[in-house]
Amino acid sequence: MNDLKKYIDQNQDRFVKELFDLIRIPSVSAKDEHKPDMLKAANWLKEKLLKEGVDKAEVIETEGHPVVYGEKMLNEAYPTVLVYGHYDVQPAEPLDLWNSPPFEPEIRDGRIYARGANDDKGQMFMHIKAFEYLLATNQLTCNVKFMIEGEEEIGSPSLGKFCEDNKEMLKADVILVSDTSMIAPDTPSITTGLRGLAYMEVEVTGPSHDLHSGLYGGAVDNPVNVLCEMIAQLRDENNHITIPGFYDDVLELSQEERAEMARAPFDLNEFKKGIKIKKEGGEKGYSSSERTGIRPSLDVNGIWGGYTDKGAKTILPSKAYAKISMRLVPHQESKKIEKLFKEYFESIAPETVSVKVEFLHGGEGYVAPTDTIAYQAASKAFEATYGIKPIPVRSGGSIPIISLFEKILGIKSILMGFGLDSDAIHSPNENYSLEQFRKGIETIPHFYKYFAEMSK
């Protein structure tokens, strides 16, 4: 693959231009009004795969947004790599915090600024470009399948059934995914753990309509105050989550395992500086890396109720709402946590209000072993590009579908991420470094090469 760097040099501008075309389609899966954009993005990808030379490509309907599937079956004797990615993105709101329009990509200081620049359009597209290189230069030594879904950001509700229905079509030796981050631009890493997720929306209702806070205040329990008091009861002074049974299934790591984890570089001051916080938070007795890597967490993702516009409106609101999610670790099950949360939340509601708890989405955590051929091939591929071995790390994020793949398809995944912590994914001004985009396209072909060699 001596020609790899040269090939990228010669084509990088075109690669970025192509990616921009995809980014410009505002494929926000959470919002109904973007349904046509979802289809547009799916069709764009299908056409792109066909152009790159797959044997076939399809936009396959599901109950939600469609899945783009494509395959290049070169030789039955070759190992098969199933590339998974997603073309849907998070909502771009709050729009006023973006320095450039979220769906009009702009390059500043060597970074692409746009919603989806990294997550996951940018990272997923590296695989299509790596495939282009391998095929164009006759160096592809694996069969390749692409499965690019449109519901990752809303919890992949249709992909489980899609996998069940297409087990034969999706048969592969490994699933390759770029939807995670690495430690630093000069410190590659492979994600060997993911957290699960249980995401709820809660509604607290007091009086049947907003009341005058003077005429009623003090005599009627205020659902916003009550919701706050209930949320406050979800964690104790040590930031342990107080839901009974919540920690029952949590996999406790041994001191040895924790010591091993602690070897991964982490600079608390840099961490705090990067997001401008005065002091880190979190559960007592654990390091910051452990708090995201091996411990579950609970966050209010959004809260609203009453008058939120300018000025002073003196109401006692009728309703208060919150979106509350928990990140789970092996072996917590999202369905069980959902039940525990609901029971506890309802149990702490005072008699003065009524409470509704709705489960929005969830999924299980994942742990990948490092002694597989696939992990070793990925490790060598990173080494080929970066000159050093990647560090195995446990990420705090969730890609619920990864554990589903294992359960339904029986295939392990390799999480070969090229994102950086500074990419602001899910936030305003999401960005992706051109250098990382390039390094990804450079690393992936090596994975195919080593995986084929080691599979022999």
Next chain:
Amino acid sequence: MNDLKKYIDQNQDRFVKELFDLIRIPSVSAKDEHKPDMLKAANWLKEKLLKEGVDKAEVIETEGHPVVYGEKMLNEAYPTVLVYGHYDVQPAEPLDLWNSPPFEPEIRDGRIYARGANDDKGQMFMHIKAFEYLLATNQLTCNVKFMIEGEEEIGSPSLGKFCEDNKEMLKADVILVSDTSMIAPDTPSITTGLRGLAYMEVEVTGPSHDLHSGLYGGAVDNPVNVLCEMIAQLRDENNHITIPGFYDDVLELSQEERAEMARAPFDLNEFKKGIKIKKEGGEKGYSSSERTGIRPSLDVNGIWGGYTDKGAKTILPSKAYAKISMRLVPHQESKKIEKLFKEYFESIAPETVSVKVEFLHGGEGYVAPTDTIAYQAASKAFEATYGIKPIPVRSGGSIPIISLFEKILGIKSILMGFGLDSDAIHSPNENYSLEQFRKGIETIPHFYKYFAEMSK
């Protein structure tokens, strides 16, 4: 005044039509975009007063929205009544809960549905129509001054200075106000107490931007969780407010005074049914009437932060906000309470976040004696219309300007309200009963009559 009922019968339709014209002007003082509407409403009132026969009427500029002033000085020997009201209204949001457009009044089941139908356009307009009757039938035996402001719903920030600047012009023997409620359609009452107000907006900031709740959740304190925990610390398990020093100046009533208060009719089941709550709330050791009448309260009027749109966005928000107000009782001072709140709120903030507290508006409570000529005249006026003596009650609401009137102008106010608890003021579907509107116009002339007679 034998012709009073007949006069109203003959003109009631026109009265309502005129009121509708005023209601249609969306004079929301809290919102900048309604500034032209504020001026339009003020000019409409000036023209109306001139048409009714005042000697002069003006729209007087202030630093905020203008004050409409008009006067009819008949005779130096007559007592002077200063009528206070306001032409501004609360914001109409949430609009989707209205059954008819808030600024397009509609009569259903004998009630006018619109923002301002009662508060205070409907009630204030009764005074203009009572004045019309008295002047048209040559029965006015008082001098009358009108002071109708446009900032009551935002705390009357300019009216204090207006009073200071126009002490001579505003000289009067009593201030007459209809901006409160009575107990029930067949149970008239006069408000002898009002609560003060201290209204804050708080902002809690965690990380500099919204973070991915997977990658950071557990290691970074979430400002929404923190805000909830701080709000939860504002009251204890007995619903006492926990701010140190908060109750220091609260006027404690004697057992005799509380027993006297308890004689006012109050049906807890009706109260709960009216606003569809399962159980009343409030401070331990007090009745529902006491909780709004003689005890301070604390309510979150609005809260917001993070993702509040449809679906599940997995962010750890950068900021969380709340509007928090306290109703105060004599002799609490809003400026002192503001300071105590700010100090306490900042003191309970964990080191992981930063906190801002902004004072939005406030004012002092008020207590009116019942042994004055003005109170007795009002009492007899109600008796003339309803056949029974009105009950003196302490309202939980705030009209901060009433205590300012006493302080600056040295004039006591009579709160002669015709609203009903079911009027949903400050809420969607605010309404005002045509019957109450009519009874107000019928009662007010009697006040002038008795006040003139008793002042001799």
